Amino acid sequence: MGSETDKILEGNQLAGARLIRQLENADPEGLKVLKTLYPHTGKALVIGITGPAGTGKSTLVGRMITEFRRRGRRVGVVAVDPSSPYSGGALLGDRVRMERDAADEGVFIRSMATRGQLGGLSRTTREAVLVMDAMGYEVILIETVGVGQDEVDVAQNVHTTAVVSIPGMGDDIQAMKAGLLEIGDIFVVNKADRPGAEDVAGLLTMMLEMRGIPAGDWKPPVLRTVALNNEGIPELVDALLAHNQYLAASGKLQERIRQRELTFFRQLVIEMAALKIFDLAARSPEYAALLDNLRGRQIDPYSAAEKLVEGLQYKTGS
Amino acid sequence: MGSETDKILEGNQLAGARLIRQLENADPEGLKVLKTLYPHTGKALVIGITGPAGTGKSTLVGRMITEFRRRGRRVGVVAVDPSSPYSGGALLGDRVRMERDAADEGVFIRSMATRGQLGGLSRTTREAVLVMDAMGYEVILIETVGVGQDEVDVAQNVHTTAVVSIPGMGDDIQAMKAGLLEIGDIFVVNKADRPGAEDVAGLLTMMLEMRGIPAGDWKPPVLRTVALNNEGIPELVDALLAHNQYLAASGKLQERIRQRELTFFRQLVIEMAALKIFDLAARSPEYAALLDNLRGRQIDPYSAAEKLVEGLQYKTGS
Numbered sequence: 001m002g003s004e005t006d007k008i009l010e011g012n013q014l015a016g017a018r019l020i021r022q023l024e025n026a027d028p029e030g031l032k033v034l035k036t037l038y039p040h041t042g043k044a045l046v047i048g049i050t051g052p053a054g055t056g057k058s059t060l061v062g063r064m065i066t067e068f069r070r071r072g073r074r075v076g077v078v079a080v081d082p083s084s085p086y087s088g089g090a091l092l093g094d095r096v097r098m099e100r101d102a103a104d105e106g107v108f109i110r111s112m113a114t115r116g117q118l119g120g121l122s123r124t125t126r127e128a129v130l131v132m133d134a135m136g137y138e139v140i141l142i143e144t145v146g147v148g149q150d151e152v153d154v155a156q157n158v159h160t161t162a163v164v165s166i167p168g169m170g171d172d173i174q175a176m177k178a179g180l181l182e183i184g185d186i187f188v189v190n191k192a193d194r195p196g197a198e199d200v201a202g203l204l205t206m207m208l209e210m211r212g213i214p215a216g217d218w219k220p221p222v223l224r225t226v227a228l229n230n231e232g233i234p235e236l237v238d239a240l241l242a243h244n245q246y247l248a249a250s251g252k253l254q255e256r257i258r259q260r261e262l263t264f265f266r267q268l269v270i271e272m273a274a275l276k277i278f279d280l281a282a283r284s285p286e287y288a289a290l291l292d293n294l295r296g297r298q299i300d301p302y303s304a305a306e307k308l309v310e311g312l313q314y315k316t317g318s
Numbered sequence: 319m320g321s322e323t324d325k326i327l328e329g330n331q332l333a334g335a336r337l338i339r340q341l342e343n344a345d346p347e348g349l350k351v352l353k354t355l356y357p358h359t360g361k362a363l364v365i366g367i368t369g370p371a372g373t374g375k376s377t378l379v380g381r382m383i384t385e386f387r388r389r390g391r392r393v394g395v396v397a398v399d400p401s402s403p404y405s406g407g408a409l410l411g412d413r414v415r416m417e418r419d420a421a422d423e424g425v426f427i428r429s430m431a432t433r434g435q436l437g438g439l440s441r442t443t444r445e446a447v448l449v450m451d452a453m454g455y456e457v458i459l460i461e462t463v464g465v466g467q468d469e470v471d472v473a474q475n476v477h478t479t480a481v482v483s484i485p486g487m488g489d490d491i492q493a494m495k496a497g498l499l500e501i502g503d504i505f506v507v508n509k510a511d512r513p514g515a516e517d518v519a520g521l522l523t524m525m526l527e528m529r530g531i532p533a534g535d536w537k538p539p540v541l542r543t544v545a546l547n548n549e550g551i552p553e554l555v556d557a558l559l560a561h562n563q564y565l566a567a568s569g570k571l572q573e574r575i576r577q578r579e580l581t582f583f584r585q586l587v588i589e590m591a592a593l594k595i596f597d598l599a600a601r602s603p604e605y606a607a608l609l610d611n612l613r614g615r616q617i618d619p620y621s622a623a624e625k626l627v628e629g630l631q632y633k634t635g636s
Contacts, residue, residue: 031620034618034620035618035620035621038615038618038619038620039615039618042615052370052371053370258613261612261613261619262609262612264619265612265619265622265623266592266596268619268620268623269592269595269596269623269626269627270588270591270592270595271623272623272624272627273588273591273592273595273627273630274584274587274588274591276627276630277587277588277591277630278584278587280630280631291580294579294580294583295576295579297356297357297360300352300353300356300357301356301579301582301583301586302349302352302353302356302586303353304583304586305583305586305587305589305590306590308587309587309590309591309594312591312594312595312598312630312631313598313630313631
């Protein structure tokens, strides 16, 4: 008893924080513990909260925490901060505001910085979710900023995605929603007491209708919130739970989870294989010569890579 | 004569567009041509124009094209559109506005959609740059939106990065600049005729000073432009060229190029190895069993990946 695994399963927040940090640092000890936790995961409802900076996502997440707690759910939050790929820190005052819930053992918040490494963000985020899941958090919120590949990758880690926008984003909505429209299960117009809320909501509704949704499929609702005044939050939580029920009833939840796990497995294989290949190659004199030729432009990188990968063999059985 | 390689080297735009499309589709024929072009690349000045949606980057790029043309430089543009990870198309009217330069053979503009695949965006962007470089474009502008991993990856592909912001971005600046501050060689406050331009410029200058720049290193200037009215554009182009001269004189340009090529080579190795591993594995009955166990949660994805990668061997020599 008293092992790290037991502590995590008992929901010990210090142990959870320690493990997530180890996994962020790719510490092999952390990985050992995570493996023992794996059979205890797969139960949490994982929700992504996505949208550009300035839409008040952190405040919204804070309100959602309170609402889920009111309904007796234990809540984990993974706040992803893509604004610090290099500095590794979080600057936002919002983070601090969220931490006020830290006294409640039913809430566990971790902030992750993106790293410039292969599979960095989506891997560490997924691992933090696994840890929180094993700790017994029933709802896990992943907060991400911005658009692009990050969001696509993170979207693969969640069951339900809420896309947040605000009035007055003008052209941005059109540009951003082209991508976010596809990943959103629920759309939130936050700061809906500002002028232009109807315009944004109307535009979103129109764009969703243009996309065309087959009968029987989930029709993403467009909700209005004023997170600062705590308005519209129960309705948002209702919609998130309704989407989860839809996924479970239609069998899509199982399919999403399975697909997600397969993708994660393939990603791990690629990461581990990359390490192994360069490790194996580093021991061969041919590799040093290849790098020299590459440096001297006697060979192009495509041919060089092909040459290196050619040497790979797979030994089946033992 | 008349081969695709010759056409590209002669600057044939139809052939260039065809090759870039082939490379986006991972067509092996395209790769064959690119290999033959490789020795003819490495000459262009590659500039990244990065910043959130709504900052007027496309208009700015349009003006920069005109200014570089006025100075007799041939200009290629790669417009990356991360807003369409799924739809694959570009919605922005700005794109169309830029295309007006299409009649000028000294300008070549391609729009790329991000793909949800490994190395997708940074690889296709880099390949488009290689093609334009081989076509004889002396300046290549890469326009990207948003923050996060995309920007970090794309930043590795350029020599000089201009980060664009606008007045009135408020808190967003602080949040975003945490990451963008590190990658910017030049900062542009566009729409500088709007109220608040001084505030943004002052904030940027202060943040750059707080960062601390060693004596003798490049000190990123903060410039003001009104792209719509064509104001501040020659100064911006001067600053971009000055940064390039600084890089060349300090030996950092060669270092950046070398580092970039090594990173690209490693990325290619990883991509090719991933394809090969899953191809090799697919032929082994053990792999099918492994996937079954993974699906049934009898094995965790880490142990499964380790098991698969364990079988990898490297055959040196021949």
